[in-house]
Amino acid sequence: MELDKIEEKDLKMGKANQEVFSITLQELAETNKDIIAVTSDSRGSGKLVPFGQKYPNQIVEVGIAEQNLVGVAAGLASAGKNVFAVSPACFLSARALEQIKNDVCYSDNPVTLVGISAGVSYGALGTTHHSLHDYAVLRAINNITILAPADNFETEQAVRLAAQHDKPIYMRFGKKTMPFLNENNKTFEFGKGRVIRDGDDIAIIASGETVYPAWLAAKKLEDDHDIKATVISMHTIKPLDLNLIENLAKNGRPIIIVEEHMVTGGLGEACASHLFQHGFKNPFQIIGIPDEYTVTGSQVEIFNHYGISKEGIYKTCKKMLNI
Amino acid sequence: MTKKELQMKSVFLRKNLLKYIYKAKAGHTGGSLSCVDTLNVLYNRVLNVEPSNFRDPSRDRYIQSKGHCVEALFVTLADRGFFPESDLETLCQYQSHYIGHPTKKVNGVEQNTGALGHGLSICVGEAIAAKLDHKTHRVFTLLGDGELPEGSNWEAFLSASHYKLDNLYAILDNNKQQITGYNKEVMNIDSIREKLESFGWAVKEIDGHNLEELEGALNNGPFETGKPNFIIAHTIKGKGVSYMEGVTKWHHGVPTPEQYELALSELTEAEALI
Ligand SMILES: Cc1ncc(C[n+]2csc(CCOP(=O)(O)OP(=O)(O)O)c2C)c(N)n1
Numbered sequence: 001m002e003l004d005k006i007e008e009k010d011l012k013m014g015k016a017n018q019e020v021f022s023i024t025l026q027e028l029a030e031t032n033k034d035i036i037a038v039t040s041d042s043r044g045s046g047k048l049v050p051f052g053q054k055y056p057n058q059i060v061e062v063g064i065a066e067q068n069l070v071g072v073a074a075g076l077a078s079a080g081k082n083v084f085a086v087s088p089a090c091f092l093s094a095r096a097l098e099q100i101k102n103d104v105c106y107s108d109n110p111v112t113l114v115g116i117s118a119g120v121s122y123g124a125l126g127t128t129h130h131s132l133h134d135y136a137v138l139r140a141i142n143n144i145t146i147l148a149p150a151d152n153f154e155t156e157q158a159v160r161l162a163a164q165h166d167k168p169i170y171m172r173f174g175k176k177t178m179p180f181l182n183e184n185n186k187t188f189e190f191g192k193g194r195v196i197r198d199g200d201d202i203a204i205i206a207s208g209e210t211v212y213p214a215w216l217a218a219k220k221l222e223d224d225h226d227i228k229a230t231v232i233s234m235h236t237i238k239p240l241d242l243n244l245i246e247n248l249a250k251n252g253r254p255i256i257i258v259e260e261h262m263v264t265g266g267l268g269e270a271c272a273s274h275l276f277q278h279g280f281k282n283p284f285q286i287i288g289i290p291d292e293y294t295v296t297g298s299q300v301e302i303f304n305h306y307g308i309s310k311e312g313i314y315k316t317c318k319k320m321l322n323i
Numbered sequence: 324m325t326k327k328e329l330q331m332k333s334v335f336l337r338k339n340l341l342k343y344i345y346k347a348k349a350g351h352t353g354g355s356l357s358c359v360d361t362l363n364v365l366y367n368r369v370l371n372v373e374p375s376n377f378r379d380p381s382r383d384r385y386i387q388s389k390g391h392c393v394e395a396l397f398v399t400l401a402d403r404g405f406f407p408e409s410d411l412e413t414l415c416q417y418q419s420h421y422i423g424h425p426t427k428k429v430n431g432v433e434q435n436t437g438a439l440g441h442g443l444s445i446c447v448g449e450a451i452a453a454k455l456d457h458k459t460h461r462v463f464t465l466l467g468d469g470e471l472p473e474g475s476n477w478e479a480f481l482s483a484s485h486y487k488l489d490n491l492y493a494i495l496d497n498n499k500q501q502i503t504g505y506n507k508e509v510m511n512i513d514s515i516r517e518k519l520e521s522f523g524w525a526v527k528e529i530d531g532h533n534l535e536e537l538e539g540a541l542n543n544g545p546f547e548t549g550k551p552n553f554i555i556a557h558t559i560k561g562k563g564v565s566y567m568e569g570v571t572k573w574h575h576g577v578p579t580p581e582q583y584e585l586a587l588s589e590l591t592e593a594e595a596l597i
Pocket residue numbers: 040041042064091095351353354355357389391392437438439440466467468469470471496498500501502560574
């Protein structure tokens with residue numbers, strides 16, 4: 001693949017995914033007057049201030065009240081509106097969990113829940129502001145698609161598809177500037193992992209903002225040891241791309257999952273469960289946040305601490321390959 | 324501490340919280356400046372809490388529901404000797420316990436807050452326990468006005484009056500603003516006094532930057548026997564720094580070097596007038 005020839009310095013940097021979310025939503029809202037953004041004093045962090053100025057009739061503000069946010073969004077959706085409920089991922093997926101479970105998923109109201117500043121994007125604001133549980137709790141709820149786009153391309157596609165989708169969706173975004181990852185691969189479909197890089201020796205499955213360090217680690221493995229690593233952006237956590245996972249596992253290569261989430265209940269455990277139940281015995285490792293009092297610091301510091309970094313992923317891969 | 328010393332303390336705490344926000348390049352500046360007078364009066368005039376009795380079950384409780392204004396709390400606790408002020412040099416750094424919200428890892432902090440709309444319910448529990456155990460200590464919380472729309476607050480308002488918790492004091496830092504702008508535009512909470520009275524609370528309204536009025540309200544409860552106490556402290560977001568006062572972006576704005584110097588010189592001028 002051509003992308004393998006790209007050097008780190010040549011990667012085209014884009015914007016923060018949550019900014020692309022807001023730009024895309026604005027574009028959609030211009031022609032689709034049913035699009036409504038619902039916010040909870042969150043339009044600043046959701047980059048929706050320009051949206052609110054341009055389309056004052058397409059934004060509903062509920063104040064700091066996330067449960068109300070999701071309930072109101074469900075009502076709007078039920079009445080035929082195309083609703084994006086936007087709030088920090090931590091509050092949206094914890095505070096409003098019952099509204100998500102009952103009013104959105106169980107009652108099947110097609111709301112798109114947009115969790116901003118997800119994972120540990122809020123860094124030193126601490127655990128109240130981290131969402132390291134959202135995949136886990138939402139995976140355990142029926143009738144919701146869970147998305148964590150890796151780059152600006154995936155983000156734009158996800159938002160456009162969400163506007164046409166008639167089922168509940170949760171998508172989470174971070175606030176870090178992201179590079180474009182594999183511009184040659186222009187396919188994006190819910191439930192289909194995106195191949196960012198291809199190689200037979202080891203497979204790294206990542207999601208959201210962890211795909212970038214996974215790609216860097218893969219590059220370094222090739223540069224230093226001529227190890228060819230596949231890197232997958234598993235942007236859809238649910239429904240999981242089981243075909244792809246099985247295909248990756250078939251040649252017996254080690255599989256590493258990287259996620260900005262607690263290891264408990266995350267993408268890694270979802271992959272492990274499927275592989276184990278289908279008789280696969282690949283070496284398997286999950287790099288994520290362990291079940292402990294999360295170390296304090298910025299997102300980068302937390303990532304480095306737990307090995308969710310170029311160096312950390314590189315080291316784990318080497319260990320699994322015994323080199 | 325004399326009245327004048329208490330006033331000087333407020334200026335000192337303002338300077339200090341700005342100092343550490345400036346150093347950490349992060350913090351909730353506007354809301355810390357609006358509530359720091361309340362914290363000053365609480366810790367220097369009202370609360371029966373100090374480092375030596377912090378584990379005593381009969382101590383007064385202070386749980387900061389608007390946890391984002393942690394800088395005001397940290398500088399006040401440091402000043403009262405709960406930890407060395409130099410600890411704050413590590414604010415928001417890797418592996419520091421001094422993060423952007425209160426946590427119990429910091430001596431003097433009662434609860435881990437930061438998600439809005441939690442403090443009051445915890446205080447209701449503390450206040451019920453005090454009644455059950457026939458203890459006379461009081462329980463205080465500080466709420467933001469933008470925080471009020473969280474439904475849990477209204478659940479707690481009901482339970483506090485249901486259980487006749489006159490040992491409970493909820494202080495509203497009524498600076499009229501939140502992240503997006505004015506409460507009025509984001510989610511109107513007008514007629515707070517009437518709302519709270521109809522929920523069975525005894526309500527007092529004061530100037531939240533007048534230390535005597537703060538002390539008068541916080542030390543002279545219960546306002547009515549058998550009713551929880553609600554203090555509407557009218558404040559100004561960014562109070563004490565002219566270019567921050569009432570300006571939305573200073574909710575979590577961090578001053579530039581020039582702005583920081585200007586803020587300090589304004590506060591020094593204010594100090595000279597005391
Ligand atoms: C449950 C929850 N939702 C959202 C936030 C994000 N947030 C932090 S501060 C803030 C505005 C708070 O406004 P207000 O209560 O008026 O505080 P103040 O003006 O005193 O700073 C918001 C929305 C949060 N911390 N917790």
